[in-house]
Amino acid sequence: MKIYTKTGDRGETGLFGGGRVPKDHVRVDAYGEVDELNSTLGLVVLHLEAAGEGEMAAGLRQVQADLFTLGANLATPAPEDGGRENAFIPPLDAARIEALERWIDAADAELEPLASFILPGGAPAGAALHLARTVCRRAERRVVALSHEATVGADEIRYLNRLSDLLFTLARLANRRYGVADTAWVPNPR
Structure with missing residues (x-):
């Protein structure tokens, strides 16, 4: 099977469950951003x-699988939006959100409480986690x-919101484990 199909050469793409939309459609933008996040996490890993x-890497590999599920669901219009049910795409399990919360709590227990806003950066893994958060x-x-x-x-929205919290916490944790202190944001004087 060839990787190129030529079906998108006119600026449209096919959705799961049928239908075609322009490649700049809000739906394509949404699942495209989730795909970029997934690729960014591959680099973080x-x-x-x-x-x-x-x-930590193994946990983020599970997150990557979650993001693939999330993206597939975003690429599948709901029946009320003119799409068809797709039995091959499972819903994102709400238990995964709870798993992220437990992970945040466990990581946070190793960290000093935040006293100010911090600048992104630090050790390579910490800096990559900050990038993934954004x-x-x-x-x-x-x-x-x-x-x-x-x-x-x-x-889907709750998962992404919680995931960004996790990535922030893991960035701080990765930096702490490598002896890199958080850099506090010091506002410029007026």
């Missing part, structure tokens, strides 16, 4: 594995935008 953080926030904004025009499950 490489940094974590290189730093000996196999457990990509996650952008994906969340695009999914919220889609929810104004089409049916989007509440769990």
Whole structure:
């Protein structure tokens, strides 16, 4: 099977469950941002594995699987939006949100309480996690935008919101484990 189909050469793409939309459609933008987040996490995982953080990397591999599910659901218009049921795409399990919350709590227990806003950066894994957090926030904004025009499950938005919290917490944790202190934001004087 060839990787190119030529079906998108005129600026349209096919959705799961049928139908075609322009490639700049809000739905394509939403699942495209989730795909970018997933790719960013692939890079984060490489940094974590290189730093000996196999457990954190394995947890983020599960998050990548969740994001694939989330993206597939976003690429499938709901029946009330003119789509068809797709038995091959499972819904995002709400228990995964609870798993992220437990992970945040466990990671936060290793950290000093925040006393100020912090600047993104630090060790390579920490900096990559901060970058992933910002990509996650952008994906969340695009999914919220889609929810104004089409049916989007509440769990998809909740998952991305919680995931950005996790990525922030893991960035701080990765930096702490490598002896890099948070850099406090000091506002410029007026």
